[in-house]
Amino acid sequence: MKFLKLLSLAFLCSTTVAAQVTDSMMLRQIYDVALMEGHSYKNLEHLCKQIGPRLSGSKNAQKAVEWSKKVMEDYGFDKVYLQEVMVPHWERGAKEVAYITEGSTKILIRIAALGGSIASPVGGITAKVVEVKNFEELRVMGESVKGKIVFFNRPFDARFFDTFEAYSGAVNQRGQGAVEAAKLGAVGVIVRSMTNIIDDNPHTGGMRYQEGVTKIPAAAISTKAAELLSQKLRSGNGSAIKLYFKQNCQTLPDALSYNVIGEIRGSVTPDNIITVGGHLDSWDLAEGAHDDGTGVTQSIEVLRIFKALKFKPQNTIRAVMFMNEENGLRGGAKYAELAKQNNEKHIAALESDEGGFTPRGFTIEDSPSALAHISKWKSLFEPYKVSDIEAGGSGSDLGPLKNAVPGIVLIGFKPDSQRYFDIHHASSDVFENVNKRELELGAASMASLIYLIDKYGAK
Amino acid sequence: MKFLKLLSLAFLCSTTVAAQVTDSMMLRQIYDVALMEGHSYKNLEHLCKQIGPRLSGSKNAQKAVEWSKKVMEDYGFDKVYLQEVMVPHWERGAKEVAYITEGSTKILIRIAALGGSIASPVGGITAKVVEVKNFEELRVMGESVKGKIVFFNRPFDARFFDTFEAYSGAVNQRGQGAVEAAKLGAVGVIVRSMTNIIDDNPHTGGMRYQEGVTKIPAAAISTKAAELLSQKLRSGNGSAIKLYFKQNCQTLPDALSYNVIGEIRGSVTPDNIITVGGHLDSWDLAEGAHDDGTGVTQSIEVLRIFKALKFKPQNTIRAVMFMNEENGLRGGAKYAELAKQNNEKHIAALESDEGGFTPRGFTIEDSPSALAHISKWKSLFEPYKVSDIEAGGSGSDLGPLKNAVPGIVLIGFKPDSQRYFDIHHASSDVFENVNKRELELGAASMASLIYLIDKYGAK
Numbered sequence: 018m019k020f021l022k023l024l025s026l027a028f029l030c031s032t033t034v035a036a037q038v039t040d041s042m043m044l045r046q047i048y049d050v051a052l053m054e055g056h057s058y059k060n061l062e063h064l065c066k067q068i069g070p071r072l073s074g075s076k077n078a079q080k081a082v083e084w085s086k087k088v089m090e091d092y093g094f095d096k097v098y099l100q101e102v103m104v105p106h107w108e109r110g111a112k113e114v115a116y117i118t119e120g121s122t123k124i125l126i127r128i129a130a131l132g133g134s135i136a137s138p139v140g141g142i143t144a145k146v147v148e149v150k151n152f153e154e155l156r157v158m159g160e161s162v163k164g165k166i167v168f169f170n171r172p173f174d175a176r177f178f179d180t181f182e183a184y185s186g187a188v189n190q191r192g193q194g195a196v197e198a199a200k201l202g203a204v205g206v207i208v209r210s211m212t213n214i215i216d217d218n219p220h221t222g223g224m225r226y227q228e229g230v231t232k233i234p235a236a237a238i239s240t241k242a243a244e245l246l247s248q249k250l251r252s253g254n255g256s257a258i259k260l261y262f263k264q265n266c267q268t269l270p271d272a273l274s275y276n277v278i279g280e281i282r283g284s285v286t287p288d289n290i291i292t293v294g295g296h297l298d299s300w301d302l303a304e305g306a307h308d309d310g311t312g313v314t315q316s317i318e319v320l321r322i323f324k325a326l327k328f329k330p331q332n333t334i335r336a337v338m339f340m341n342e343e344n345g346l347r348g349g350a351k352y353a354e355l356a357k358q359n360n361e362k363h364i365a366a367l368e369s370d371e372g373g374f375t376p377r378g379f380t381i382e383d384s385p386s387a388l389a390h391i392s393k394w395k396s397l398f399e400p401y402k403v404s405d406i407e408a409g410g411s412g413s414d415l416g417p418l419k420n421a422v423p424g425i426v427l428i429g430f431k432p433d434s435q436r437y438f439d440i441h442h443a444s445s446d447v448f449e450n451v452n453k454r455e456l457e458l459g460a461a462s463m464a465s466l467i468y469l470i471d472k473y474g475a476k
Numbered sequence: 477m478k479f480l481k482l483l484s485l486a487f488l489c490s491t492t493v494a495a496q497v498t499d500s501m502m503l504r505q506i507y508d509v510a511l512m513e514g515h516s517y518k519n520l521e522h523l524c525k526q527i528g529p530r531l532s533g534s535k536n537a538q539k540a541v542e543w544s545k546k547v548m549e550d551y552g553f554d555k556v557y558l559q560e561v562m563v564p565h566w567e568r569g570a571k572e573v574a575y576i577t578e579g580s581t582k583i584l585i586r587i588a589a590l591g592g593s594i595a596s597p598v599g600g601i602t603a604k605v606v607e608v609k610n611f612e613e614l615r616v617m618g619e620s621v622k623g624k625i626v627f628f629n630r631p632f633d634a635r636f637f638d639t640f641e642a643y644s645g646a647v648n649q650r651g652q653g654a655v656e657a658a659k660l661g662a663v664g665v666i667v668r669s670m671t672n673i674i675d676d677n678p679h680t681g682g683m684r685y686q687e688g689v690t691k692i693p694a695a696a697i698s699t700k701a702a703e704l705l706s707q708k709l710r711s712g713n714g715s716a717i718k719l720y721f722k723q724n725c726q727t728l729p730d731a732l733s734y735n736v737i738g739e740i741r742g743s744v745t746p747d748n749i750i751t752v753g754g755h756l757d758s759w760d761l762a763e764g765a766h767d768d769g770t771g772v773t774q775s776i777e778v779l780r781i782f783k784a785l786k787f788k789p790q791n792t793i794r795a796v797m798f799m800n801e802e803n804g805l806r807g808g809a810k811y812a813e814l815a816k817q818n819n820e821k822h823i824a825a826l827e828s829d830e831g832g833f834t835p836r837g838f839t840i841e842d843s844p845s846a847l848a849h850i851s852k853w854k855s856l857f858e859p860y861k862v863s864d865i866e867a868g869g870s871g872s873d874l875g876p877l878k879n880a881v882p883g884i885v886l887i888g889f890k891p892d893s894q895r896y897f898d899i900h901h902a903s904s905d906v907f908e909n910v911n912k913r914e915l916e917l918g919a920a921s922m923a924s925l926i927y928l929i930d931k932y933g934a935k
Contacts, residue, residue: 052634175511175913178860213913375834375892377861401637402836404863433834433892435913454634454672454894 051461065304065448074106074272089279099275110265126242129219141263163202285331292366296342303446311373318460353417365475368412374432378405387476426475510920524763524907533565533731548738558734569724585701588678600722622661744790751825755801762905770832777919798873812876824934827871833891837864846935885934
């Protein structure tokens with residue numbers, strides 16, 4: 018009996034070791050294809066330079082739909098198709114104008130309307146400014162805010178190692194600032210750009226209105242201009258300072274758009290689905306290189322690498338280009354809705370929407386058993402220093418899947434976060450700020466994880 | 477007896493835990509100072525933008541000596557001084573000219589003389605070109621190389637995760653190529669730039685001659701031009717291809733220069749020294765931002781952070797700006813020579829010379845006991861994801877210390893390597909390509925390690 022146990026243990030060990038050798042060799046091949054003959058970089062160049070900014074509902078968003086569909090068709094994926102989805106259609110219109118007035122002196126500053134904001138009155142707004150760091154300070158000011166522009170100027174907390182935590186700690190000013198200011202009678206809102214650095218690029222982003230609360234125009238101000246404005250307000254002459262701004266944005270009727278999906282059909286259990294995705298839309302100010310051209314081209318690259326290696330997954334692998342992550346999440350919602358409606362079986366979904374930087378790891382959302390299971394593969398990722406497999410959020414587009422498809426494991430791709438908010442939602446989010454090797458290593462890391470999930474499940 | 481043992485064990489545990497809490501709090505403070513009120517970025521900006529390229533023996537190198545001395549004096553370090561060292565003095569002279577000729581067609585290409593090379597004849601060289609990947613291929617060609625220009629075109633192997641391994645696998649073409657080609661009668665050498673990317677910046681770097689072998693001019697060619705030249709040579713018309721190049725460099729008599737040293741004197745054992753350093757010289761084509769302005773400003777920042785925190789190290793901590801790492805290593809040799817001559821006691825030395833990118837870890841050179849000792853601090857670095865504490869090389873400037881000061885532990889700072897060779901030794905190594913947070917995290921990681929070594933020793 019003891020002998021048999023030992024024998025079976027020995028057998029178990031040897032097969033485990035054998036499997037590991039095979040897996041480590043497979044990962045090596047995946048990384049080699051990505052690094053030696055990767056396509057993600059040249060695809061990203063096309064998306065950024067030939068198409069460019071692609072806000073939901075825009076002509077460029079439609080171009081991006083058609084282009085990504087064609088790319089996947091040309092790669093010969095088993096099935097490439099579109100999912101119809103109605104998306105918000107907001108347009109910036111003519112470029113914003115803003116200046117600080119100090120008596121007869123005007124200082125031009127750079128702002129950008131927040132996505133979803135209304136325009137200013139046709140002649141612009143001129144008003145005194147109150148600076149606050151947060152909603153508590155605002156509420157203390159009460160009625161004195163009336164008729165003024167509220168200037169939210171809470172910077173990122175630089176102490177967070179993960180810059181997404183700094184973002185989380187500041188972004189409610191952008192999302193909810195207009196509502197909170199309007200409740201007290203403010204006529205406009207100016208929000209410090211959501212970034213670590215001091216420069217002159219305003220960073221746009223989504224904002225919300227609330228039923229029953231007056232809609233007031235809201236704009237992001239560059240951090241350099243925010244520092245200047247704050248300094249002026251605190252100067253002896255602070256009470257004489259006024260701000261002028263004019264923005265010309267509008268919300269048009271919802272537009273028809275699409276999620277774009279490419280599949281490699283599973284060789285054993287084709288009804289079981291593993292999703293890997295990013296979002297195809299971007300803000301209008303930038304090329305949407307890191308946000309989220311990298312996620313899109315990496316997701317396509319995962320399937321392309323599998324084909325290049327003639328690897329036939331057991332389950333169906335889907336690359337999904339979600340539409341409308343930035344200002345509505347309609348694509349993510351539609352994907353989940355159809356998954357539920359069609360009674361699809363989903364094993365896992367992985368999103369890359371934190372930029373195309375050096376891969377550091379993966380975050381597993383709300384699933385301790387998946388975290389434990391996936392953590393067992395850490396040694397396989399060691400040669401590529403993808404070491405941080407931790408509990409955490411996955412991706413905005415994946416959120417709706419949680420309720421729609423119970424049991425699905427949601428995973429976020431986690432690249433190094435230090436540079437992301439330098440360029441996030443700003444005109445500096447361009448192809449030139451993406452490093453080829455970092456992008457390729459990310460694609461390889463994602464492909465490796467999908468390969469392992471396909472073979473061993475996600476939990 | 478047993479009870480006493482348990483009691484002492486409990487005491488030991490509690491003090492260990494307490495020490496860890498204190499240490500983790502101290503590291504948190506170090507990172508906070510670096511991230512919230514760091515000076516490394518603005519110091520780097522000065523070094524890059526107000527001084528710029530600073531090859532050994534140049535006026536700018538002298539300016540960098542004076543500037544870094546003054547910076548450390550202004551910070552009020554306990555002692556700031558210079559170490560005299562004679563350095564090579566090589567000058568590029570007028571910009572190189574090079575073109576491919578194909579019949580009557582001339583295609584201008586970008587090259588840069590390698591550091592230490594002789595000039596071409598005054599009228600330039602025109603010759604046929606033989607392309608080789610390595611010295612074996614060259615030797616097989618034998619006499620047929622005579623009178624020709626040898627074109628070394630072995631690219632980086634993209635499969636290495638650590639780009640320094642790709643560099644190691646390619647750099648002998650640059651260092652030794654002229655000697656090997658001259659032995660067979662070649663009249664010049666053109667070497668593919670040492671980089672992963674394809675662009676039009678030639679990357680210079682050091683090369684050697686050998687006594688008894690004819691000196692022939694040697695230059696780096698941009699990777700884009702290398703691809704073009706290779707393609708031309710392989711085309712049907714390949715035998716008609718010639719290359720023209722002219723370079724105007726010269727080696728002047730050795731010049732007087734300096735290592736620049738700042739110290740915080742140890743409060744308990746001031747005769748025991750811990751060194752942290754980078755090199756002050758750079759190649760002439762670039763601002764030397766990542767190579768090695770970042771190492772210089774980070775090393776100064778380590779001491780500045782200690783002062784800002786009013787932390788008094790037990791041992792003397794020295795920030796050393798080595799002179800002449802790039803083309804002679806004379807500063808490193810001098811530092812070791814004087815350490816030996818003065819019978820100094822050195823605990824450890826840490827060099828930052830792999831760029832100012834996100835810190836990934838430290839490499840410990842030839843000391844298993846130090847590796848084991850320092851690895852025990854891994855959990856303290858976990859919040860900052862500085863996880864790779866491994867055996868490996870330290871830094872070129874530290875090498876001479878190994879024999880000069882037996883027992884010293886040599887350590888290399890290891891940032892993420894993906895972007896380094898994009899800009900290494902090229903005109904693109906500028907301040908704008910350094911990320912503030914990445915730089916600051918590096919300085920904090922270095923300060924944290926020095927703090928721990930000061931407290932617990934290096935092995």
